[in-house]
Amino acid sequence: MVCYSCLRSVIIHAGQFGFIRTGHKGKYSVGRQFNKFPGFLNVNSSTKYTSWGNRFTTIRKMMVDTGSTAKHEPELDALPQKDDNGGYSSGGWKSEDGRLSCGYSSFRGKRASMEDCYDIKTSKIEGETVFLFGIFDGHGGSRASEYLKEHLFENLTKHPEFLKNTKLAISETYQQTDKEFLESEKDTFRDDGSTASTAVLVGNHLYVANVGDSRTIISKNGKAIPLSEDHKPNRSDERKRIENAGGVVMWAGTWRVGGVLAMSRAFGNRMLKQFVVAEPEIKEQEINEDLELLVLASDGLWDVVPNEDAVLISQREEKPEAAARKLTETAFTRGSADNITCIVVKFHHEKTPQPEGSQQQ
Template sequence: MSRLRHSSSSTRRIDNVENDWLGGPSSPKPSSYVAPLRGDAESSSPASSDPSPDSMISSRDPNSLFSGGGISFLAGNQHVKFTYGYSSLKGKRATMEDCFETRISDVDGQMVAFFGVFDGHGGARTAEYLKNNLFKSLVTHDEFISDTKKAIVEVFKHTDEEYLIEERGQPKNAGSTASTALLIGDKLIVANVGDSRVVASRNGSAGPLSNDHKPDRPDERQRIEDAGGFIIWAGTWRVGGILAVSRAFGDKQLKPYVIAEPEIQEEDISTLDFIVIASDGLWNVLSNKDAVAIVRDISDAETASRKLVQEAYARGSCDNITCIVVRFEVS
């Protein structure tokens, strides 16, 4: 993998060059970076008492659809240009519990891109903690570049432990899923905890890059029961009759049955057209095939992410809906 030039030092160098999070502060951009395109233009749709998603395009209104995106490059054995877009909508829920992160950093001279969707339950505080801490902890791991998968497993576990320490004073249980994708050189590394999902398009065909962690998945049920826990049907299968996912960060009252150990999958970027990372507010009403079909003919990643959120809302999703689309061009 080729590396960006910087002065030599024995101290690990991590330069954050981008952090797109609901209009958060931005650090200096690399020369190859193109400024994000924000979805803040006013809609031409007529106003109504029950606005459609098309009329919800403002970064100010908490009920609005928020979107943005950007363009950057990675240098590995092949030159990779990637464009990305993100969209998020509170939808029909009373509160917004989804968070997401898009970040590009120089780690020891290696350009790294990180994308993550975090779907909170019992409030947004776990998802916010992951947004603020997960990638930061990953890139400071001593073996992040040399053994990325090992670093991911250790950091996910440590982040969960640190979060649970902070939760000791909280009377209410809370947790969050995490679906993440790392771009390092020619590699895409997906790590998933929970039922948010990453789906890829290969030559126009849809394929999952993560498997949902549901309590009734046979291997997950066996793991929970081996640990002394149980699952029961309460409208859906739930761990201890409470939680409808079998892996998550937080959820202190359900430890050790609900764990934050990720399942990891690695792909060569050259085999992929694009990926979609989304919370279950999207996947509850769209199949993998549906999502890929919608994105396939939309060249702009932000427009594609916005269309996915709007389509999920139109199909009756009752949850918060957040998604990230990343398109690849390899030369």
């Protein structure tokens, strides 16, 4: 049995602290004092995006992380985070061995502030080359998503079991990084949160981990296959988990945890942490010639672009950078009102040469 008077007092209390506001990416439902507190990302609302194309800025800068440990060769951060005005950034990158190439695109869109972050890294650990891709969609501010960009992959590659038991390392790193973020914010009035959808390639194994409603899909033989399932409060298993922990899922324009948050798992969100966990769901996929491409994106894309469309659009573009830009543009023109960020990874498999005189089947 739920005490609704207690629940009401919790929601009102949260609104007084300003971390909830109406219409904020559909994630929070109430509140009115959000902008009174310091530390939020404020963007000049006078900036106008009158033309889609002339605001694109292609960025191809490579940055070396000099803080790597002795067992790690320097990590390559394949992209800067934002362009000069924080509105749009895109670029591309290809691995040294030619095994894969990727493109990324991130657009503030119709929103006044940018709360999406993304990360692409490659590192050599004990002789093994690994690739890491991540989408982090913030809500209530950009602090949580920025923290994940700065720390999640760094923490993961330093985990002692990263190569031996990658799933365990991912699960423990996600939850430990969540604790560290909450500790770093304990003396503030903020209560930011963020999704995380990541893809990690170790050898010929792909590990996709997800918290929240960002999403990762793959294309195998032209078929779109989701490797993550959105964490929505009305998912039957998520609703059961929340209610078993003493929480409640309520309708407030959409299904929300405690009538407040429109996702059931996230980093941060201290006030709802008992119910909104950062434990990732992880899926493993073997990389073979059937695996053609990988798409990671925030819900600003998935709200208006179905999985099948994302694959078709990505396949039509030869370069993943062009595919990422096209996906972002498509989501915007289809009416997405959110920040839109995506990463497209294309796999380049070596073709076995045919013997002379043999016929193609």
